[in-house]
Amino acid sequence: MQNPLxxxxxxxxxxxxxxxxxxxxxxxxxxxxxxxxxRDELWNAYQFSMTCHEGxxxxxxxxxxxxxxxxxxxxxxxxxxxxxxxxxxxxDVVEDTDVSIKDLEKRFNEDVARLVDGVxxxxxITFSSRKEQQAGNFMKLLLSVAQDLRVIIIKFADRLHNxxxxxxxxxxxxxRIAIETRDVYAPLAHxxxxxxxxWELDDLILKTLHPNSFNEIESxxxxxxxxxxxxxHSVIDPVKKELARYNIEAHVYGRPKSHSSIYGKMVRRGKxxxxxxxxxxxxxxxxxxxxxxxxxGVIHQMYSPVQERFKDFVAMPKTNGYQSIHTTIVGPNGQxxxxxxxxxxxxxxxxxxxxxxxxYKESGTTSADLxxxxxxxxxxxxxxxxxxxxxxxxxxxxxxxxxxxxxxVFTPNGDLIQLPLAATPIDFAFQIHTELGIHxxxxxxxxxxVPLNTKLKNGDIVEIITSKxxxxxxxxxxxxxxxxxxxxxxxxxxxIRQEESIKLGxxxxxxxxxxxxxxxxxxxxxxxYEQFGYKSSEALIEAIGNGTIxxxxxxxxxxxxxxxxxxxxxxxxxxxxxxxxxSKARGIKLQGxxxxxxxxxxxxxxxPGDDMVGFVTRGRGITVHRSNCRSLPLLSxxxxxxxxxxxxxxxxxxxKVRIKVVGEDSKGQLKTMTEAISTENSNITSVDxxxxxxxxxxxxIIEVRNSRQLERIIKKLTKINGIDYVERTGQ
Ligand code: MN
Numbered sequence: 001m002q003n004p005l006x007x008x009x010x011x012x013x014x015x016x017x018x019x020x021x022x023x024x025x026x027x028x029x030x031x032x033x034x035x036x037x038x039r040d041e042l043w044n045a046y047q048f049s050m051t052c053h054e055g056x057x058x059x060x061x062x063x064x065x066x067x068x069x070x071x072x073x074x075x076x077x078x079x080x081x082x083x084x085x086x087x088x089x090x091x092d093v094v095e096d097t098d099v100s101i102k103d104l105e106k107r108f109n110e111d112v113a114r115l116v117d118g119v120x121x122x123x124x125i126t127f128s129s130r131k132e133q134q135a136g137n138f139m140k141l142l143l144s145v146a147q148d149l150r151v152i153i154i155k156f157a158d159r160l161h162n163x164x165x166x167x168x169x170x171x172x173x174x175x176r177i178a179i180e181t182r183d184v185y186a187p188l189a190h191x192x193x194x195x196x197x198x199w200e201l202d203d204l205i206l207k208t209l210h211p212n213s214f215n216e217i218e219s220x221x222x223x224x225x226x227x228x229x230x231x232x233h234s235v236i237d238p239v240k241k242e243l244a245r246y247n248i249e250a251h252v253y254g255r256p257k258s259h260s261s262i263y264g265k266m267v268r269r270g271k272x273x274x275x276x277x278x279x280x281x282x283x284x285x286x287x288x289x290x291x292x293x294x295x296x297g298v299i300h301q302m303y304s305p306v307q308e309r310f311k312d313f314v315a316m317p318k319t320n321g322y323q324s325i326h327t328t329i330v331g332p333n334g335q336x337x338x339x340x341x342x343x344x345x346x347x348x349x350x351x352x353x354x355x356x357x358x359x360y361k362e363s364g365t366t367s368a369d370l371x372x373x374x375x376x377x378x379x380x381x382x383x384x385x386x387x388x389x390x391x392x393x394x395x396x397x398x399x400x401x402x403x404x405x406x407x408x409v410f411t412p413n414g415d416l417i418q419l420p421l422a423a424t425p426i427d428f429a430f431q432i433h434t435e436l437g438i439h440x441x442x443x444x445x446x447x448x449x450v451p452l453n454t455k456l457k458n459g460d461i462v463e464i465i466t467s468k469x470x471x472x473x474x475x476x477x478x479x480x481x482x483x484x485x486x487x488x489x490x491x492x493x494x495x496i497r498q499e500e501s502i503k504l505g506x507x508x509x510x511x512x513x514x515x516x517x518x519x520x521x522x523x524x525x526x527x528x529y530e531q532f533g534y535k536s537s538e539a540l541i542e543a544i545g546n547g548t549i550x551x552x553x554x555x556x557x558x559x560x561x562x563x564x565x566x567x568x569x570x571x572x573x574x575x576x577x578x579x580x581x582x583s584k585a586r587g588i589k590l591q592g593x594x595x596x597x598x599x600x601x602x603x604x605x606x607x608p609g610d611d612m613v614g615f616v617t618r619g620r621g622i623t624v625h626r627s628n629c630r631s632l633p634l635l636s637x638x639x640x641x642x643x644x645x646x647x648x649x650x651x652x653x654x655x656k657v658r659i660k661v662v663g664e665d666s667k668g669q670l671k672t673m674t675e676a677i678s679t680e681n682s683n684i685t686s687v688d689x690x691x692x693x694x695x696x697x698x699x700x701i702i703e704v705r706n707s708r709q710l711e712r713i714i715k716k717l718t719k720i721n722g723i724d725y726v727e728r729t730g731q
Contacts, residue, residue, distance in 0.1 A: 019069065020046055026076035027085050038082045041108070045086040048107065052097040059168035067161055068092060074157035078352045084150045087115035091154055094120045118151030119158070121459070152188070156197050159185050163204040172664060175693060178208040193322055193353025202260035209693070210263070217259045220273045228256070228280060235303075235331045236282055242298050243284075250295065251285040278328075282339045285347050289314060292325055292341045299339060303329035306336060314346070322350050409460045417462075422455050422481050429464045430485040434611055437488055441470040453479040471496075484627055487613050498542060505545030512551045528558060604629035607655040609707030654703040656685065657710055663723035665696035673723075676716040677702055680709060699729070 016024070024042060029035050049068050056064035072088035080088075086108065093099045094116055101120075104113035163181055166174050182205045189198040207214040232254035243250050256262075256279055265276050273279075284295055292314055299305075309328035317323045324342040331337040342350065409417050409428060417431055425443030429436040442465040443450055449465075456462060472489040480486055513519045526537040532549060534540040543549045604626040606612045611627040661673060670689060677684055677700065688699040704710045710728065717726045 016043065023069070023073055023076055023085070026073065027082045028076075028079050030081065042082060042086060042089075045089045045108065045112070049089045049093055052093045052099055056096065058165065060165055064092070064096070067165075070161045070164075071154065071157040074160060075154065078153070078157075080150065080153060083109075083112050084115065084154060086112050087119070087150065087154050088157055090116050091119045091158060095123050115148065115151055115154060118148055119154050122151065122155055152192070156185065156189060156194065160197060160200060160204075163201060163208075166204065166208055172694065174208050175695070178205050181205055182209070189353070193349060194351075195322065195353065196351040197353075199258040199260060203258050206260045206263055213263055213266075214259055217262050217273060221256055221259075221262075221279070229254070231332070231335070232280065232282060235337055238302060239284070239299060242302060243295060246294060246298065248286060248291050248295060250291075252282070254280050254282040256280045278336060278338055280337075282337060283347075284339065284341045285344055286341070287343060289343060292343060295341050296325055296327060299327065299329060299341075303331060303337075305329050309338070314342070324350060407456060407458045409456050409458070409462050412461060412463045419456065420481050424454060424456065424479050424481070425450065425452055425462055425464060426476055426480050427482040427485045428456060428462050430480075430488055431482065432464070434488055436464050436466060437485060438472060438492060439466040439468060439470050440464050441467040452476070483613075487627065497546075501542045501545030502538060503545065505541035505543070508544055509541065509551065525554060525558065528554075531557060601625040601629065605655075605657060607657055607704060607707055607710065608653070609710075654683075654705055656701055657704055658699060658701050658729050659710075659714065659717075659726060660729045661698045661700065661717055661723060661726045663696055663720070663725075665691045665694050666722055669696065669720075669722065670698065672720055673698065673700075673717060676720060677713055680713045680716060682709065682713055695724075 020043065023046070024039055027038060027042065029038060046069075050065045053064040053068065058064055058067055068089050068091065071091060072085050075085045075088040090104065090108075090112065094101060094104070101113050101117045104116055159181060162177065166177060169177070181201055186198055186201045186205065189195075189201060203214075236252045236254060240250070240252050243252075262273070262276060262279055265278075266272065269276075286292055286295060306328040309326070311326040313322055313324050313326065323346040324340050326338060326340050328336050328338045407419055407421060407423065409419060409423075411417060411432065417428060419427055419431060425445070426437060426440055429440040429443075440452070443452060443454070444463040444465065445454060445456065445460050447461070447463075472492045474493065476489050477486060480489065509522070509525065510519075513522055513525075526540070529535070529537045529540040532540055532543070532554070534543060540549070544551065544554075600606060601615075601623045606624055606626045612624050613627045615623050615625055663669065670687070674684060674687070683703040684700055685703060686699075686701040690697045702713070704713070714726045714728070717723060
């Protein structure tokens, strides 16, 4: 009779569930580490995750823990280190239960907790709701936020299982997840050289988005299976024999190409299944690199190669680290067959890419001939080879910094802010709101107060402390890096200077007049601003204050009897120029700028209420952009061509804006949207609606008076049922 306690406390009495043992057996055991230690830690995570998710169910009806177990199993099969496998077991506990990162730190260790934290943060970013719609940016974002490559790899395991169980989700959700996987995860897997994950995802995407094509390929592959395997044997059996003569131990096998790659060929070449000849590849796996070339020679002796289809990725690896020799030969019956030759190690790299390199630590292999284009990866391996013994160092090296020209930080609410490298809390503050920047007096980074010139790092949580009495100082210009912050600071300083000039001008004028006992002239001098080409008496006073014009000059003009008048040759020309500029850009006032042409930028189309900057284009005057416009140059050498501009509009002026609305395509949706817009007293001047795969994208051009009205409209549209997101776009 077995001890009934054995199952309850297996760590003491030794009876683990079968499922746990299966996972444990797949986890690699690194050199110099007790297998019992790994077993105990893994069991701890296994049990904890199971308890946390107790009672929760997946859409499929299966217990939630199943998902965590499957994710962990994938990670173990990819030969990830046991802590990553633990991270897989625990990846959803913070997101979906009331466990905190702190709890994980206490119960497990910091490393595991950080992995789960990373996965949780990534979960908060969804592709469809983000402003940056481009998949490339989103990919960068994932990598930057993850910081640790293992987080991304856990995310892949997670996504893979979610895609495998996608059929239980509602149609519209299936669609969105599949699109996100297609646009973000599959290309990322490719970049990281995770070929197996990539094609698994590709097939699942095809199955979700084009089920008919998938099923057709599936059934045709099945129907031709026997015939195909017979043919493969007719090619490889003689090869095997020949290789044996050279004492090359080789694993030779043929397999059909993935559904998605067959589908891709059909679409690209406009052919049907029967016309695609190369639906399978033959693979020959050997031990050493020399054997790859020897094998190639043997094959080319037996079958004639198709010259243009020979590729040596061993000598010239692909940028994602992929290595293999590809050759296409003319087989029996004149059929062309692709053959891939590679070593076991290359095979592993080809399957799981970057993840393969975790093995180096355990096996002690030193010959990692990695792609030199992936610098961080090369450095990683170099250091792994020289300092294999220190696990802390090893973990540190896995931190990624792929895109080191930009960083991503969080607001206390968890919103993501993208900044250039070396950005400071001041840059962050201006990025969020001008007022926040202007009154910024201090900052907390990750809950600690820091100096304002602190360089922010990826993943920092930044909180800005403000004070009404705080204002920008000249010193800030020394460390801010964004043009937005620089502009606002400059503008503020210029405003201050203007204020001071006016004060000073008044003082000079008053004092001079008193001295000359002509104080009575004050009124008429102030009123004469137009004669000197100024817009207001204040502007004239300012000019006196900053020395552009002297009282003496004023007297010369106003009292030609007492003083001879001065020549003012360009006055008329300049005035015409200003009038011309005004007509070009209605509603714009430029500070300290008069004789320059002004135009609205088409890319961002500013409206009153927007923060704007002018950009001095070479030879074409000033173009006014929204200050957050992406087409503004961010390079510091260009930033001196930016200048502050202000709105100067009448209440009745209206401006055209283009907005994009994306959502579920349903009956009456367009009517609901147009109603929402018109109840905010805005005219719609054009609508453009496109529907694809049940997703509707509408572009409206509407007339608004200012950004507040636009915000109200966007808010209203966003609240409509079935609308995914609304954004303002350029023209
Ligand atoms: Mn998950």
